[in-house]
Amino acid sequence: MARRYDSSTTTFSPEGRLHQVEYAIEAINNAGTSVGILAKDGVVMASEKKVTSGLLAPARTSEKTYKLCPHATCTVAGLTADANILIDQARLRAGRYAYQYQEPIPIENLVEHVCNYKQAYTQYGGLRPFGVAFLFAGYDIHHGFQLYQSDPSGNYSGWKATVIGANNQAGKSLLKTEYGSSSSSGDEMKTDENPAKDETEMPTTVEALRLAVKVLNKTMDGAAASPDKLELFAMTLDEDGNCVHKILNAKEVEAVIAEVESETATAGDS
Amino acid sequence: GPNCDLVNFSEYISKNLALYELSNDGMKLSTHAQANFCRGELAKALRKGPFQVNVILGGYDENVPNGGSLYIMDYLGSCHKVNYGAQGYASNFTLSIMDRDWEEGMNEEQAVKIVEHCIRELNMRFLLNQSNFIIKVVDKDGVRTVKADSDPSDN
Numbered sequence: 418m419a420r421r422y423d424s425s426t427t428t429f430s431p432e433g434r435l436h437q438v439e440y441a442i443e444a445i446n447n448a449g450t451s452v453g454i455l456a457k458d459g460v461v462m463a464s465e466k467k468v469t470s471g472l473l474a475p476a477r478t479s480e481k482t483y484k485l486c487p488h489a490t491c492t493v494a495g496l497t498a499d500a501n502i503l504i505d506q507a508r509l510r511a512g513r514y515a516y517q518y519q520e521p522i523p524i525e526n527l528v529e530h531v532c533n534y535k536q537a538y539t540q541y542g543g544l545r546p547f548g549v550a551f552l553f554a555g556y557d558i559h560h561g562f563q564l565y566q567s568d569p570s571g572n573y574s575g576w577k578a579t580v581i582g583a584n585n586q587a588g589k590s591l592l593k594t595e596y597g598s599s600s601s602s603g604d605e606m607k608t609d610e611n612p613a614k615d616e617t618e619m620p621t622t623v624e625a626l627r628l629a630v631k632v633l634n635k636t637m638d639g640a641a642a643s644p645d646k647l648e649l650f651a652m653t654l655d656e657d658g659n660c661v662h663k664i665l666n667a668k669e670v671e672a673v674i675a676e677v678e679s680e681t682a683t684a685g686d687s
Numbered sequence: 688g689p690n691c692d693l694v695n696f697s698e699y700i701s702k703n704l705a706l707y708e709l710s711n712d713g714m715k716l717s718t719h720a721q722a723n724f725c726r727g728e729l730a731k732a733l734r735k736g737p738f739q740v741n742v743i744l745g746g747y748d749e750n751v752p753n754g755g756s757l758y759i760m761d762y763l764g765s766c767h768k769v770n771y772g773a774q775g776y777a778s779n780f781t782l783s784i785m786d787r788d789w790e791e792g793m794n795e796e797q798a799v800k801i802v803e804h805c806i807r808e809l810n811m812r813f814l815l816n817q818s819n820f821i822i823k824v825v826d827k828d829g830v831r832t833v834k835a836d837s838d839p840s841d842n
Contacts, residue, residue, distance in 0.1 A: 516727075517723070517724055517727050518716065518720035518723055518724055519719060519720060519723035520716075520717060520719065520720040520723075523711065523714060525711075525712070526711060558750065559714055
């Protein structure tokens with residue numbers, strides 16, 4: 418039934434679906450996972466690098482993490498070539514806004530612009546949609562640190578923590594239970610005298626990095642985590658209030674992986 | 688400037704700023720951003736069909752020290768953040784008054800007094816008889832008119 422209505426982006430199916438857009442979203446479910454977590458003092462994004470080969474030239478650019486402007490960075494899940502076009506768009510938009518208003522672009526403004534660009538490919542021109550999902554991490558004075566997710570349809574939403582790419586459902590369910598509960602408190606039974614906190618407490622960037630690695634451990638399905646398979650990114654503010662974009666080096670990644678390993682080991686003992 | 692450009696340009700800018708607010712979930716642009724947007728439009732039009740408009744833009748922002756900021760722009764697209772300013776023939780008379788009288792950290796009452804001083808000077812020394820000066824104040828509560836003299840159209 419879908420076959421007659423699925424080859425053109427500009428055609429609705431009788432059930433009111435755009436199959437090309439849905440297929441684009443499917444394409445991303447095979448891509449390397451990327452998890453984003455909002456922290457008290459920053460945003461953290463961890464990505465699985467799918468393309469690992471000893472023969473690869475040392476990377477000058479990442480395949481997952483891209484800086485868009487002084488106060489925003491994104492990670493990509495999906496077709497890298499498609500992503501490059503959209504990243505150019507985002508960088509242009511951020512630059513033009515800064516030129517026009519002499520001020521950094523509000524993050525939602527930037528995300529919406531990229532998403533409107535994506536949406537056009539679901540409605541006009543007969544061209545296929547972009548097979549990319551993004552996690553945008555950014556900071557502005559209006560809303561502080563923010564995390565947004567967008568998909569090929571051009572939809573976007575703000576998140577405290579989310580996962581895109583392969584096994585994202587498993588990752589999201591882990592985040593649901595673990596985000597907001599302090600990792601050191603351990604097992605506290607939810608009883609009537611001890612009700613679950615109404616407000617989830619945001620982790621620190623350090624805690625968030627560990628949680629992100631935990632999530633990737635789950636989505637990567639038992640494959641051993643190592644610095645050449647993981648890319649860890651953290652955005653924070655320095656003392657002058659400027660954004661610091663940090664992609665952790667191999668040693669730092671190794672350290673976080675080790676911390677997570679020891680944490681899970683001790684948790685298993687109780 | 689000429690009334691046609693004055694109305695056209697100022698409405699163009701103010702409606703675009705209103706559109707920004709609508710498109711961005713009620714977020715307002717800072718005075719700094721508004722001034723630079725305005726100056727950018729003057730600069731863009733300059734080598735096509737210039738607006739013969741000089742601008743003084745004042746605004747209040749919470750996150751700015753002392754809250755208020757003032758920008759002065761001319762029709763060629765220059766823009767400066769200033770403590771006081773004047774456009775037109777008035778500047779020949781009033782800038783020196785403000786040079787002497789303005790001080791850091793004045794309150795609204797003192798600032799209005801300086802403006803009134805300038806108006807008195809113009810009434811005395813300027814060859815044109817201008818009976819209708821309107822004094823407005825911009826602060827955390829928005830824009831309000833402090834004084835409006837007689838409207839010539841009433842005569």
